[in-house]
Amino acid sequence: MKPDFEQFKDIPGTTIFTIEKAREGFHLNQFCMSLRKAPNREKFLADERAYLDEWDMTEDQKQAVLTRDFQKMLDNGGNVYFLAKIFATEGLSYVQAVSTMTDMNVEQYQAMMLAGGRNIEGWRSKKERGEA
Amino acid sequence: MAKITAGVATSHVPAVGAAVDMGRTQDPYWKPMFDGYEFSKTWMKSNTPDVAIVIYNDHASYFGMEIMPTFAIGVAESFEICDEGYGPRPIPVVDGAPELATHLAASLILDDFDMTVLNVLEVDHGLTVPLSLMFGTPDKWPAKIIPVAVNVVMYPQPSGERCFAIGKAIRRAVEQFDEDLDVQVWGTGGMSHQIQGARAGLINLPWDQQFMDDLINQPEVLQYKPHLEYMIEAGSEGVELIMWLIMRGALGENVDEVYRFNHVPGSNTSVGHLILTPSADTDKTEA
Numbered sequence: 219m220k221p222d223f224e225q226f227k228d229i230p231g232t233t234i235f236t237i238e239k240a241r242e243g244f245h246l247n248q249f250c251m252s253l254r255k256a257p258n259r260e261k262f263l264a265d266e267r268a269y270l271d272e273w274d275m276t277e278d279q280k281q282a283v284l285t286r287d288f289q290k291m292l293d294n295g296g297n298v299y300f301l302a303k304i305f306a307t308e309g310l311s312y313v314q315a316v317s318t319m320t321d322m323n324v325e326q327y328q329a330m331m332l333a334g335g336r337n338i339e340g341w342r343s344k345k346e347r348g349e350a
Numbered sequence: 351m352a353k354i355t356a357g358v359a360t361s362h363v364p365a366v367g368a369a370v371d372m373g374r375t376q377d378p379y380w381k382p383m384f385d386g387y388e389f390s391k392t393w394m395k396s397n398t399p400d401v402a403i404v405i406y407n408d409h410a411s412y413f414g415m416e417i418m419p420t421f422a423i424g425v426a427e428s429f430e431i432c433d434e435g436y437g438p439r440p441i442p443v444v445d446g447a448p449e450l451a452t453h454l455a456a457s458l459i460l461d462d463f464d465m466t467v468l469n470v471l472e473v474d475h476g477l478t479v480p481l482s483l484m485f486g487t488p489d490k491w492p493a494k495i496i497p498v499a500v501n502v503v504m505y506p507q508p509s510g511e512r513c514f515a516i517g518k519a520i521r522r523a524v525e526q527f528d529e530d531l532d533v534q535v536w537g538t539g540g541m542s543h544q545i546q547g548a549r550a551g552l553i554n555l556p557w558d559q560q561f562m563d564d565l566i567n568q569p570e571v572l573q574y575k576p577h578l579e580y581m582i583e584a585g586s587e588g589v590e591l592i593m594w595l596i597m598r599g600a601l602g603e604n605v606d607e608v609y610r611f612n613h614v615p616g617s618n619t620s621v622g623h624l625i626l627t628p629s630a631d632t633d634k635t636e637a
Contacts, residue, residue: 226505229581230548231547231548231550232548232549232585232586233547233586234581235503236504240415243415244415247410247415248414248416251410251415253435254433254434254435255433256437259435292547297503297504298545299411299503302409302410302434302435303410306434306435307435311617312545312617316545316546316550316551316618317550317551319546319548320548327550331551331553331614331617334553334615335542335552335555335618336549336551336552336553337553338552338553342582342583
C-alpha cells in the first residue's frame with residue numbers, strides 16, 4: 219500500500235509524527251533520550267549549549283531547544299514523548315509544557331481541561347477554519 | 351490448558367502514576383477518577399489472573415529511535431521500571447512469565463505476526479499505570495506480566511485490522527498452552543487526547559463512548575476505522591486506542607460488560623476504562 223503522508227496536513231494545530239518526520243528529527247529525539255539518565259540531565263542544565271553541541275542536530279533544532287519552543291521542535295521532527303524528557307528534566311508536567319504550544323497560558327489551559335477539554339467543534343479541518 | 355478469562359481496557363496517563371506515588375489520589379482533583387477504579391480493584395482481588403498480557407506502548411522511554419518495533423513482546427523473567435526523566439517510579443519490579451511468553455511469541459511468529467522478541471525490557475508508565483490502577487500499591491504485583499509493546503507513536507502504526515487479528519491469534523496461542531493458567535489481556539492507552547500543537551487539550555467524550563460501544567458490540571466493524579479518523583476525532587495521541595482492539599480480539603466473539611467508567615480530565619486525557627469477560631456462548635461456539 220502506498221503511504222499517504224499528506225492526509226494529515228488538513229488537521230489544524232497538529233503535527234503527525236510520521237516515519238519521514240522521524241528521519242528529520244532523529245538526532246533531536248536521540249538527544250532527548252539521553253536525558254533519561256540523571257547525570258546527563260545535570261550536565262545539560264549546567265551548560266545547555268555545550269551539551270547540545272555534542273549532538274549532530276541542526277542549528278534550528280538547537281535553538282528550538284534553547285528557547286523551549288516546543289512547536290518549533292515538532293516542526294523540526296521532534297516527537298512529544300521524546301521532548302517530554304526536556305521538560306521532565308526541569309520538573310515540569312505535561313500540562314505545563316503542553317499548554318505552551320496553545321494560545322493559552324497554563325491557568326487558562328488547566329481551566330479548559332477541567333471544563334471538559336478542548337471541544338472538537340471547529341477543530342477538525344484547516345479548510346473548515348479557513349486556514350488552508 | 352490456559353484460558354483467557356477477562357479483558358481490561360484502561361487509559362495509562364503518566365500523571366496518574368505520579369498521583370499514586372505522591373499520595374495524591376484523595377486530592378479533590380484526582381479523587382473522582384480514582385473512585386472510578388475502586389470497583390475494579392475490588393473485582394481484581396477476586397479475579398486475580400496468574401498472568402496478564404498487557405498491551406501498551408513505550409513512550410520514548412526504553413525504545414529510542416534506533417529501533418522502532420511495530421509489535422514486540424517481553425519474554426524475560428522480570429522487567430525493571432524506566433526512568434522517564436523524573437526518576438523511575440517507586441514501584442515493585444514487574445515479574446514476567448517467560449514460559450507462556452516464549453510460547454506466545456513463537457505461536458504469533460508462526461501465525462505470520464513478525465514479533466520483535468525482547469529478552470531485556472524496561473517498562474514505562476504505559477504498562478505501570480494500569481498495574482497501579484488495577485492492583486493498587488502492593489509490595490509485589492499479584493500477577494505475572496507479559497508486556498506486548500505496540501508502536502503507536504510513529505505513523506504508520508499497525509492497522510486496526512492487524513491489531514484485532516493479533517488479538518485473535520493471542521487467544522488461540524493461550525488456549526494451546528498446556529499449563530492451567532488464568533490469563534487476562536489488558537488493552538491500554540487512550541481515550542481521546544492530544545498533547546501537542548495548537549489543538550492540544552482536545553477531548554471528544556461522545557466519540558470515546560461510541561468507541562466503547564463499538565468495541566463491545568461490533569469490533570468486526572470497528573477494526574476498519576482508519577488512523578486518520580482516530581487522529582482527527584480522538585487527537586493525535588488518541589490513536590493509542592488501536593491497542594484496545596488487541597484486547598477485544600483476544601476475548602472471542604461475544605463479551606459481557608462487567609464495568610465501564612469515563613472521567614474527564616485526567617491531566618490532558620479523557621480517561622476510559624472497561625472490564626469485559628468472554629460470554630459463555632462464545633466459549634461454547636469455539637469449544
